[in-house]
Amino acid sequence: DGGITQSPKYLFRKEGQNVTLSCEQNLNHDAMYWYRQDPGQGLRLIYYSQIVNDFQKGDIAEGYSVSREKKESFPLTVTSAQKNPTAFYLCASSSGQGAGQPQHFGDGTRLSIL
Amino acid sequence: AQTVTQSQPEMSVQEAETVTLSCTYDTSESDYYLFWYKQPPSRQMILVIRQEAYKQQNATENRFSVNFQKAAKSFSLKISDSQLGDAAMYFCAYRSASGNEKLTFGTGTRLTIIP
Numbered sequence: 001d002g003g004i005t006q007s008p009k010y011l012f013r014k015e016g017q018n019v020t021l022s023c024e025q026n027l028n029h030d031a032m033y034w035y036r037q038d039p040g041q042g043l044r045l046i047y048y049s050q051i052v053n054d055f056q057k058g059d060i061a062e063g064y065s066v067s068r069e070k071k072e073s074f075p076l077t078v079t080s081a082q083k084n085p086t087a088f089y090l091c092a093s094s095s096g097q098g099a100g101q102p103q104h105f106g107d108g109t110r111l112s113i114l
Numbered sequence: 115a116q117t118v119t120q121s122q123p124e125m126s127v128q129e130a131e132t133v134t135l136s137c138t139y140d141t142s143e144s145d146y147y148l149f150w151y152k153q154p155p156s157r158q159m160i161l162v163i164r165q166e167a168y169k170q171q172n173a174t175e176n177r178f179s180v181n182f183q184k185a186a187k188s189f190s191l192k193i194s195d196s197q198l199g200d201a202a203m204y205f206c207a208y209r210s211a212s213g214n215e216k217l218t219f220g221t222g223t224r225l226t227i228i229p
Contacts, residue, residue: 024191033217040123040206041221042118042219042220042221042222043159043205043217043219044206044219045216045217048216058216082160088157090159092159100147100164100165100166100209101150101213102161103161103217104161105158105159105160106155106158107158108158109158
């Protein structure tokens with residue numbers, strides 16, 4: 001079955017540590033996205049990538065970094081510069097064939113501070 | 115910048131009844147897409163329904179339908195014959211037809227189904 005796989009499901013970060021969240025898709029989608037979800041808020045865009053080796057900052061990119069070396073993979077690194085990383089992180093992808101194509105989401109990763 | 119507002123943080127409905135969730139948005143664009151996503155306790159985001167702004171006809175997917183009022187910038191979701199499995203957070207989202215394809219989400223409405 002095609003879909004988006006996020007791992008791990010739960011992640012804990014120590015002070016001053018960088019952590020990387022994995023996102024893999026086998027939908028052959030061109031575009032991939034990272035969102036952050038906090039309680040009582042909707043999803044906010046961190047980074048997105050429309051093609052391999054290219055990505056753009058979203059609304060809340062500070063303290064995060066990404067790479068897009070392969071079409072299938074779009075890992076997100078939460079750096080020590082992100083002072084409030086505790087949140088639920090969702091990865092999404094879309095075919096990129098026009099803005100009407102819906103985004104498909106993974107199951108998410110919950111990140112907490114130790 | 116576009117904004118999406120969901121003014122009902124929580125709603126409840128009796129099983130088998132009909133419920134309507136509200137969504138308004140602000141944009142200066144004429145061409146865009148609107149979506150409703152469902153997030154059950156499993157936290158996965160599931161697409162419920164999609165509306166294209168240039169289409170006047172309201173979208174329908176089985177028990178789910180929308181009331182799209184472009185002039186009023188309103189996009190409500192109607193769930194008919196509510197089922198226990200409909201219990202979830204529902205998010206309204208906006209996407210421009212041009213540009214970076216970013217989705218702008220509302221803050222969500224938590225729907226409870228009363229047996």
